[in-house]
Amino acid sequence: MKMLFNVRNAVPTLVVAGLLLLPLYSHLSGNIFILTLFTRIVILALAAASLNLIMGYGGMMSFGHAAYLGIGGYAVGILAQEGFGSGFLQFPVALAASALFALVVGALSLRTRGVYFIMITLAFAQMAYYVASGLARYGGDDGLTIYKRSDFAGLINLSDRVQFYYLCLACLLGVLFLVWRIVNSRFGLVVQGLRSNEQRMQAIGFPATRYKLVCFVIAGTLCGLAGALLANNTDFVSPAIMYWTRSGDLMVMVILGGMGSLFGPVIGAVAFLVLEEILPFIIAIVGTPFVGDAVAGQAGEYWQLVLGPLLLFVVLFGRGGIMGTLGRFSRG
Amino acid sequence: MLLVIEQVLNGLQFGLLLFLLAAGLTLVFGIMDLVNLAHGSLYMMGAYFAATFAAWTGSFVLGALLALGATLLLGIVLEFTALRHLYGRDHLDHVLATFGLILFFNEAVRLIWGPAGLALPLPSWLTVPVQIFPGIYYPAYRLAIIVVALAVALLLYVGVMRTRIGMLIRAGASNREMIGALGINIKLLYTLVFGLGAALAGLAGLMQAPILTVQIGMGENILILAFVVIVIGGIGSIRGAFLAAIFVGLIDTLGRAFLPNLLRQVLSSADASTAAPALSSMLIYLLMAMVLVVRPEGLFPANKR
Numbered sequence: 001m002k003m004l005f006n007v008r009n010a011v012p013t014l015v016v017a018g019l020l021l022l023p024l025y026s027h028l029s030g031n032i033f034i035l036t037l038f039t040r041i042v043i044l045a046l047a048a049a050s051l052n053l054i055m056g057y058g059g060m061m062s063f064g065h066a067a068y069l070g071i072g073g074y075a076v077g078i079l080a081q082e083g084f085g086s087g088f089l090q091f092p093v094a095l096a097a098s099a100l101f102a103l104v105v106g107a108l109s110l111r112t113r114g115v116y117f118i119m120i121t122l123a124f125a126q127m128a129y130y131v132a133s134g135l136a137r138y139g140g141d142d143g144l145t146i147y148k149r150s151d152f153a154g155l156i157n158l159s160d161r162v163q164f165y166y167l168c169l170a171c172l173l174g175v176l177f178l179v180w181r182i183v184n185s186r187f188g189l190v191v192q193g194l195r196s197n198e199q200r201m202q203a204i205g206f207p208a209t210r211y212k213l214v215c216f217v218i219a220g221t222l223c224g225l226a227g228a229l230l231a232n233n234t235d236f237v238s239p240a241i242m243y244w245t246r247s248g249d250l251m252v253m254v255i256l257g258g259m260g261s262l263f264g265p266v267i268g269a270v271a272f273l274v275l276e277e278i279l280p281f282i283i284a285i286v287g288t289p290f291v292g293d294a295v296a297g298q299a300g301e302y303w304q305l306v307l308g309p310l311l312l313f314v315v316l317f318g319r320g321g322i323m324g325t326l327g328r329f330s331r332g
Numbered sequence: 333m334l335l336v337i338e339q340v341l342n343g344l345q346f347g348l349l350l351f352l353l354a355a356g357l358t359l360v361f362g363i364m365d366l367v368n369l370a371h372g373s374l375y376m377m378g379a380y381f382a383a384t385f386a387a388w389t390g391s392f393v394l395g396a397l398l399a400l401g402a403t404l405l406l407g408i409v410l411e412f413t414a415l416r417h418l419y420g421r422d423h424l425d426h427v428l429a430t431f432g433l434i435l436f437f438n439e440a441v442r443l444i445w446g447p448a449g450l451a452l453p454l455p456s457w458l459t460v461p462v463q464i465f466p467g468i469y470y471p472a473y474r475l476a477i478i479v480v481a482l483a484v485a486l487l488l489y490v491g492v493m494r495t496r497i498g499m500l501i502r503a504g505a506s507n508r509e510m511i512g513a514l515g516i517n518i519k520l521l522y523t524l525v526f527g528l529g530a531a532l533a534g535l536a537g538l539m540q541a542p543i544l545t546v547q548i549g550m551g552e553n554i555l556i557l558a559f560v561v562i563v564i565g566g567i568g569s570i571r572g573a574f575l576a577a578i579f580v581g582l583i584d585t586l587g588r589a590f591l592p593n594l595l596r597q598v599l600s601s602a603d604a605s606t607a608a609p610a611l612s613s614m615l616i617y618l619l620m621a622m623v624l625v626v627r628p629e630g631l632f633p634a635n636k637r
Contacts, residue, residue, distance in 0.1 A: 061424055108621065112628040115367060115423060119563040120624045123617040126556065130617075134610025136603070244556060248369075248431050255428045305439040311432030315425045316417055 007326050012263035015270060019169055023162045035161055041273045042168045043229045046175050048253040048265035050222035053179050055251070056260030057188065058215045059195030063118045064105070064125025065250050068098045068220045070132060070242035072227020077144040077237040087150030087158070091228050098224025099217050101128070106216035110209050125247055132239040143238025150232055158232050168229050172266070175222050180262055182218070191215045256314060258323025267322050275310075279303035337468060339589040340582065345474050347581020348481035352536035353558040354565070354573040355488060356529025362505045362568025364522055366415060367423050369430040371533055371558065372551025373437035374410075378403045378534025379541040379550065380441060383450040392455045399538050400531055407530020411523050419522070438548050449547035452538075477539050484535065485574060492570060501525060505568055557584075560620045566630030576631065580616050587612035 019042065026035040047069055054060040075094035084090065105124045112120055138144045149158040158164045182188045190211050193201045202208050231237040240246075249272070257268020280303045287296030318325045357371050381402045386395025414433065418426055454473055461469035492498035500521055503511045512518045537551070544550065561580050565572025591612045595604035623631060 055424075061427075063427075108625050112624050115361070115567060116563060116624060116628060116630070118367075118423070118427075119559055120621060122556070123560065123620045123624075127614050127617045127621070130610040130614040133613075134607045136606035140606060245552070248427070251424070252428055252431060255424060259424070302439045302443050304435040305443065308432040308434070308436030308439065311435070312414055312429045315421075315429040315432075 008323065011267065011323075011326055015263070015267060016173075023165055027162075032161070035165055037273070037277060039161075039165045039168055039233055040230075041270055042165070042172050043226050043233060044250070044253065044273065045266040045269035046168070046172045046229070047223050047226035048250055048257070048269045049172070049175050049179060050219045050226065051250050052254045052259065052265040053182065053222070054216055054219040055254055056264070057183055057195065058191045058212060058219075060110075060212060060216060061118045061251075062121040062216075062219075063244070063247050063251065064121035064123075064128075065219075065223055066242050066244070066246035067101065067105075067125035067128040068223035069227040069230060069246065070128060070237070070239065071098045071101055072224035072229075073231035073237035073241055074132060074135075074138070074144070074227075075224070076150060076228045076231040077146050078138055080146050080148060080150075081138060081144060085148050085151045087152040090150050091225070094224050094228035095221050098227070099221040102217045102220025103213070106213045106220070110212055110216065122244055122247070125242060126244060129239050129242040129244075132242060139238065141239060143236055143240070146231060146235045146237065149235065150228070164232070168233075171225060171229065175225070176262060176266070178222075182215075183262070187211070187214070252311065254321075256311070256321050258321030258325075261320075261323040264321055264323040271322060275307060276303075279306055334468060335589070337465075338470065339586055341470055341474065341478070342589075343582035343585035344578065345478050345481075345581070346585050347578040348478060348485070349536050349540055350554070350557055350561050350581050351485060351574050351577035352481055352532045352539075353554060354561040354577050355485075355570060356532040357558050358562040358565070358568055358570060358573045359501070359525055360529045361562065363501060363508075363525055364419050366418060367426040367430070368415070368529075369427060369555065370410075370433035370437065371529070372555030373434055374403055374407060374530045374533040374551070375537035375540075375554060376437065376441065376546075376548070376551035377406055378537030379452070379546040380445060380450065381534070382538035382541055383452040383546045384445075386452055392452075392458070395452075396538050400534055403534025403537075404527050404531040406534075408523055408527040410530070411526040415526065416519070416522070434552070441548050447548065449545040452541040452546060454542045473542060480535075480539065484532070488532075488570065497524070557616070560616055563630055564620050564623050566633040569630070569632045572630060572632030580619070583619060584612070584616050587615045591615075 019038070022038050023035060026032060047065065050068075051062065051065045054062055072094040075097050076090045079085075079090045079093060105121065109117055109120045109124070132138075133141045149164075152158070156163055156167055158167065183192070190201065190206055194206070194208050194211060198208050227241075230241070253268040253272045254265045255268070256272055257266065258264030280301060283299050283303055283306060284293070284296045287299050290296070291299070314321065320327065353371065353375060356374075357368065360366050360368050360371075378399055381399035382395050384395075385398040385402070386392050389395050389398070410433075414429070418429055458473040458476060460472050462472045462475055464470050464475070490498075492501060500511065500516055503516075504518065504521055504525075508518060536554075540550075540554075557580065561576045562573050564580065565574070565576030588609070592604055592608035595608050595611070598604075599607065627633075
């Protein structure tokens with residue numbers, strides 16, 4: 001019983017329970033904004049969870065993961081523009097397109113190691129970014145407005161805030177379950193073995209690149225799902241979604257939450273995006289007694305001034321991110 | 333023909349600017365094994381310092397010199413307070429921590445200088461066109477950039493290859509434990525190298541400032557280009573960085589200048605004018621991907637440890 005109630009288990013349980021009950025809170029308090037915010041958080045948590053699969057478990061530091069967000073999003077946007085509104089078509093196309101891109105990028109990038117891998121994945125994401133900017137028919141730089149969300153033939157209505165939120169949450173939980181099963185399968189153990197010592201695994205006889213490539217494609221496909229959901233959430237998709245700082249954001253979420261832990265990316269995404277929303281208010285409240293509320297309110301606009309050093313602080317003192325710190329905490 | 337020469341010179345100038353940025357990046361990476369995303373922020377700070385000091389002193393040259401000193405100092409302070417604690421850590425820790433520093437610098441600049449961009453006006457003696465060949469004129473300032481950057485590259489080469497400090501730097505790059513064991517103050521050396529890299533980035537920023545506006549986030553796009561350069565050249569190799577920088581500068585500039593016309597031969601004019609900017613921005617990434625597929629360690633890999 002002792003194992004069941006340590007801090008490491010309690011926090012993910014509380015987060016999932018909180019996410020499940022959020023629409024109820026939103027309904028009771030009439031706060032619609034929080035539901036919109038958390039739909040975004042859940043979708044980006046899904047993307048971060050997919051990145052965690054290759055980064056945390058596979059040791060492949062992809063700096064171009066936002067490309068799949070864009071590919072999934074553009075698949076939905078372009079099909080909607082061309083008059084194919086059915087989600088049963090849009091979502092499979094989004095997943096397939098992401099998988100194909102991941103296959104090409106992975107097959108070429110996995111020839112390199114370390115920082116070269118970080119940079120070549122970044123290069124491919126930037127190429128995708130510029131291709132999207134050049135799609136004049138689909139908005140180019142300005143992006144593409146999606147006038148009608150994916151239509152699932154009355155099965156589920158994506159324009160309904162609560163239904164859409166639960167769809168996203170179900171996808172997130174499904175992906176987490178999948179990642180959990182993958183990580184604990186024979187395949188997942190091989191991939192983790194490759195992370196710790198590739199030469200040894202190859203000497204035993206495992207084809208290293210093939211295993212890593214499959215893992216890379218799975219992660220890309222799952223992130224494509226996040227992209228399709230994100231496009232539906234914002235009713236809009238633009239090249240900015242693939243810009244390299246977006247990939248950086250995803251990496252930050254994974255590392256902040258704790259790489260290589262199942263719930264780490266979810267906690268990281270919640271922490272990062274909630275912090276983004278509330279830091280201005282925190283700065284304003286903390287600063288008010290010292291400099292008066294007018295100045296403190298203005299200072300709140302400069303919240304990134306606090307967030308930046310905070311990230312540095314997490315790296316310097318909180319090894320393993322939030323989950324790692326909780327783990328040390330619960331062991332005493 | 334006139335246009336070609338002009339564009340080649342522009343490409344050369346852009347490439348040399350990239351080299352200044354990439355040299356610091358590749359030195360810091362080769363010697364301290366540190367991935368510094370905040371290098372672009374130092375470039376931005378160089379430009380802001382120059383704009384401010386030039387306005388204070390009323391002299392472009394004096395402002396530039398002061399800005400150079402200021403970025404050197406900033407680099408040393410940054411290394412001392414934050415980055416020194418990151419050596420020996422995972423590359424991902426570097427990415428996260430220096431990503432945080434980018435956010436910090438961008439906001440700090442917004443707080444101090446405001447969200448609007450600054451301009452750094454040139455003195456009149458640098459705005460006149462210069463006759464480089466009979467009948468071919470080129471802006472004096474761009475020519476000055478080429479001269480200054482080439483001089484700095486030469487100085488850097490002599491400094492690294494022919495002086496005692498340069499020898500220590502090279503020794504640190506090939507085996508850091510050993511030179512520590514031989515009684516060299518490696519911490520001081522690291523601070524020095526980082527300060528040097530910061531000053532080079534600052535120099536690139538302040539020289540670019542009069543051509544573009546000085547604005548927040550100006551360091552981020554060029555940072556990625558500088559990373560492309562050092563990856564193509566082989567991380568840790570100054571020679572590789574130099575050649576790759578010139579190459580990338582030329583390809584980027586010439587692509588932007590001539591690709592639209594080339595595309596117009598095959599595509600309709602409207603399609604070409606929308607596709608060309610995207611395609612020319614993609615060129616260097618395409619180049620980098622091709623180089624890495626063929627030579628996964630870059631064109632001139634530095635000596636292995």
